[in-house]
Amino acid sequence: MLTCQKHLFSLPDEISYLNCAYMGPLPKKVEEAGLKGVSVKALPYQVVPEDFFQPVKQLKQLFSQLVDIADPERVAIIPSVSYGMANVVRNVKAEAGQNVVLVGEVFPSNYYAWRRLADEKKLEIRLVNAPTASKGRGAAWNEALLQAIDGQTVAASLPHVHWADGTRFDLAAVRQRTREVGALMVVDGTQSVGAMPFDVETLQPDALICAAYKWMLGPYSLGAAYYGSYFDDGSPVEESWMNRLHSENFQALVNYQPAYKPSANRYGMGESSQFIGVPMFATALEMVMGWGAENIQEYGRRLALPWLGELREMGCQIEDETFRGHHLIGVRLPEGVDLDRFKEKAIAEKVYLSFRGNAIRLSVHLYNEEKDFERLLKAFKASL
């Protein structure tokens, strides 16, 4: 059973950081890997051609291990979710009148990519909004999502848990439904991968796109994407020389090469070697895997459960455990809470969390401990 790991992070003792869904803190080891990466660039004569490729290869292997991808060649290094999605959308075959199914209030990096395709190809965007009733909300939302997928659906593009309120989507059910109708399933794993188990071999999404800087505790401007066989012959958003066959041979780079490296390699970002970011991301993945996503969930469950119970008793609404993760929890506040006062009190208690309308978003990780929730509850009670 995991214990609190705050000693592995630089977070000061008096800070209660309940906001990993906004930005994950770098573990000290990841920070060190980054500093080492900075030094590399100061002495470029030490950088050999292999350094452009080998660390990226290792990073792809680590990501494959994390989310159970049999072939690391199916992983591409990306700078952002919007980039990973642009590669997806650019290669989706669709005809006028078909539709794309998205969850309501999906993170914009997903929406805008599909919006462009929909405008170009005259597709319908089906935004499946959250039900208004609070009882059975998660179950009803999942049901509505399945109902929206039909014979005209090109793709369902969704997260594992909703970025704003933590609602969990049943990806296995969506996969089954999309298979029945011949649609793609594209997953944005940014708010779950690292802290929640994800298994590509079992779920078989057509694409999985993840930014590194939240639950994978990696650097900003880096991420990893899995592209399944649907995308094997597609065209990437940019043409990096690194993605061409035999690009390791620097002597022969101008013998222009028509062939890409296999599988998803064509979708990797230009300058993917990132001498600072890649070792940071790899170190972070080693740490995350050392803990295990299952154990991170269990830690969050154990820590948060009693406090969530107390919040419920004071009138807060929290999704049923079946339809949420234990790392990202949306809490709808009861009427009568003075939000400005709550924000003020949270700042005074040095509690960092996200406010959204009359709801808060709590992110729980291994650096969190009882006193973070004690401070949160203190700020909440003072705002009633």
Ligand SMILES: Cc1ncc(COP(=O)(O)O)c(C=O)c1O
């Ligand atoms: C679900 C989700 N996807 C993606 C992102 C980031 O997107 P991008 O990498 O395009 O900036 C966020 C950031 O909050 C997010 O919550």
